[in-house]
Amino acid sequence: MRLALPPPERRPSAGRVLAVASLLPALLVAAFLLAGLPLLLAGWFRPLPVLLLAAVIAVPLCRVALRLPETVGATARHTGGVLAIALGSGVFNAIMHSEQLIVRRDPATYAQYATWIGAHGSLPIPAQAWAFGGADPSLMFDSVGFYPVDGSVVPQFMPGPPMLFAVGGWLGGMLLTPAVLGALAVLTVGGVAGRLAGGRWAPLAAFAFAVAMPILYTSRTTFSEIPSLILLFGGMALLHDTLQVTRGRVWPAAGLAGLVFGLAVLVRVDGLRDVLPVLAFAGLLIALRRFGRPEGRLGPPLLAGVALGVGLGLLAAYLLARPYLAYLSRSVNPLLLICAAVLVLTALGTAAAPWLAARVRLPRRLPEIGAALVVVVMAGLAVRPWLQTVRRVPVNADDQRTFSFIQDTQRALRLPIDGTRLYSEYSLHWVIWYVGVPVVVLATLAAAVLVRRLLRGGASFEWLLPLAVIGWTTITTLLRPEITPDQPWASRRLVPVVIPGLIVLAVWGLGWTRDKARRLGYGGRPQTVIAVLGTLLVLVPPTITSIGTAFVPIERGERAAVEAMCARIPANASVLIVERVTGERFTQLVRGMCDRPAAQARRISGDEAPLPEVNRLISRIRAAGRVPVVLAAQADQVSLYGPPQQVMALVTRQDERSLLDPPNGTWSLRVNVWMAVP
Structure with missing residues (x-):
């Protein structure tokens, strides 16, 4: 008697592996954003709820993607090449990662934003005026990248990237998260190239992208551009694959593609400009539907997905980044008018499509x-x-x-x-x-x-x-x-x-x-x-x-320097920063990473706060039962209040600042912080 053997399982082709693998980065980023935003708005942005909800959301998103047809004609060598380039890019940038924690430019603002929500799970950031004897006209709780709003502090920028960096911090390292995202971006671009140019060209596109200096630069520190890229090019890949579906239900995949595009607004305000062509394309598809074209059935779900993603981004901007929008009003207001015009023209063009086709x-x-x-x-x-x-x-x-x-x-x-x-x-x-x-x-x-x-x-x-x-x-x-x-x-x-x-x-x-x-x-x-x-x-x-x-690598050594400085500040201290540059760089860092209440003493003129006002604020801190600590950039700026102690003497490298040539090196950077305990 012969036993009937089950048929051998059919392995997925190399092209399908590349097609699916290059969709996963956008789907995972979208899942974490969709999970993180409502929890952050509710004040529950904590590891367990975010990770569980993201996993629950990711499952149906991935199921939709897995049902799409094979769209990349790649061999095992092509697919292996793209995967190897993406992995190598991630490892290389992780080794060379930056440590931008001292708030000088945007990456450190993102890092401090992520540090706060990762540890506290909510916004806005409390000013903690009680630690300084209550609110006072001579106290400033805001700093560069952090705006004052109704007795609290609101971080600059959209919340999408900080949520991703915070998740990376929970999973093993916030400062390594950009390298992981950079590797996922290489995979995404390779997948799009494989779809549009052919599988043989996917490794070339992935490698050329991975070695470009701006990609190396933004894959090593906490920028918003790489997550935005993953969503935009991931949306292109999803919609490309959806267009290949000839029968069956397409609305889930088309809606998902639109949602991924729209979520780019949750990452960067500029994403609103980038998705404008998607709105027009959705209108074109709706118009084609009136002529019986099969692609037309994708129009309504695509438009609905874009509207949902953009709506979530604008809601987050209004609730969590309103001062940032006010700062960008000269750019955002015209952009909103352009969006409105595109929507109106798209609606008119869709409605008049048969008339235009017959007469134009x-x-x-x-x-x-x-x-x-x-x-x-x-x-x-x-x-x-x-x-x-x-x-x-x-x-x-x-x-x-x-x-x-x-x-x-x-x-x-x-x-x-x-x-x-x-x-x-x-x-x-x-x-x-x-x-x-x-x-x-x-x-x-x-x-x-x-x-x-x-x-x-x-x-x-x-x-x-x-x-x-x-x-x-x-x-x-x-x-x-x-x-x-x-x-x-x-x-x-x-x-x-x-x-x-x-x-x-x-x-x-x-x-x-x-x-x-x-x-x-x-x-x-x-x-x-x-x-x-x-x-x-x-x-x-x-x-x-x-x-x-x-x-x-640039700005290495900042993490160790910050940790050493925090260890020198007394546990029950209220930190008063009396000099401008130190206040701009360290107010939120002390509040978020050192877990000490921090404020700047208001300056009337020049870079230092007046001595009588600082002494008055010190007395208020003592009266509140706290230990006053004064920080500044130089010893003589704190010696007026107590014996000076140097708590940071960082020597590292920073970006070059070239204006008419490509950068070919780095500049030195020194950061000094002195402390006095009156």
Whole structure:
């Protein structure tokens, strides 16, 4: 008697492994954001509730993704290459990770934000005026990146990234979380390249992306750009796969793609600009539904998902980051008007689609005009430095700080002193520094060819939304970077869409060039030469630019220095900071990491608080039953109140501040803190 053996299990193909693996980063980030936001709003942002709720949310999200068809034609070598590059990127950036905890620029603000909610689970941050004898006009509880609101302190920025960094802190290390997110971003970009350009080009795109300096830079410390990238490109991948579904229910996958796109607003306010093409695309799908096109059934769930994600982001902004929105009002208010206009135009276009289709005839040469316009726009951005000098005259205190910072940087670099210069006219040159001329040329060629094909109806519909998102965000970002222009700092603006988008277009352009040679009758050898030479042209320039800083971690030693300082502050102390720079850098750090009440003594003029007022505040602290502790940057600034003790003498490295060249090194950084216990 023979026993019937069960049929052998069919292993997933290499292409399916890459397709699914490159969706998981966006799904996991979305699950943690969806779990963390309501718990943070309720004041229950704690490890067990967040991790359990995120796991519960992640299961149905992943089930939806696993039901999508295989969309990447990759071999085991291609898939293994992308996974190995992502893993290597994560390990390398973890080894070289930064320790930006002292609040000088945005990463430390994010780190202190994450530290607070990770330990306390709620916002806003209590000012703890009771520890200083009650509220007093001479006390300031706010500092750089932390706004005063109704007797408490509200952190700057959207809550999405700090929630992710806090979860990373619970799971083993907040400062290593950016490296993990960076590796997930490499995997996501490789997956999108595999879908749009073909599996053979996915490892090339992943490697070119991983070695670009802005990606290394933002994968080593607590920035918001990498999580935003994961959501935007993850949304592209999800929607691409959903478009391949020919039958069955598609609304869960389309709604999920829209939700992932929309959640980018919970990570960065600029995400509202980045998802505008998705709104227009959803309207187009709804219009196509009226003509019986199968893609049209994706429109309503896609629009609903985007609306939900954007709505959660705007709700979080209103409840948790209102002072930040007020600070950005000059940019946010016009953006909201643009969003409203896009919604109105989309609704009108959808309603009038049959009428427009019957009466409007597009110019016969429109495909060629569109392709030429792509080239003209990129050429215009390239010659912009010779045609325009972008300036901004200070109109408020923040502008004045930027003005002074640019002057100081120009002085250090021995450039002409002009604090109104923003150097935004060099924005395309920034891109060329970091990815190279060949990538920009190939991406421009690819965009022109794809625009021409789309307008002629010959290109795959799957390219329409990625091309719209990449083109719209690249142009708007390069026209108005809206960032302090020192490098590598300003390069972070290129991370969410510009650099990965141009790289994906470039590898598609390289594949198109190779196929064009084949169609012209050239044999295998010329095609191989094109592929090899093109690969070198894509990889060598960004690698050369990155070498100068890739192996030098910045601001290392801050964690040990902060821990040592906290250990020197008495347990029942109320910390009064009497000097400006120390107050800006350490008020929230002392409150959050040292777990001591902290405040600045108000300054009337200059950088130090007046002696009589400080003595009065010291008496109030004593009367409250606390130990007064005074902090400042120099010994003579605290010696008036007691014997000075140096509690921090940090010597480390910081970012270079280049304005007209790519950065190729780092600058020294010294941070001193002196303490007195009156």
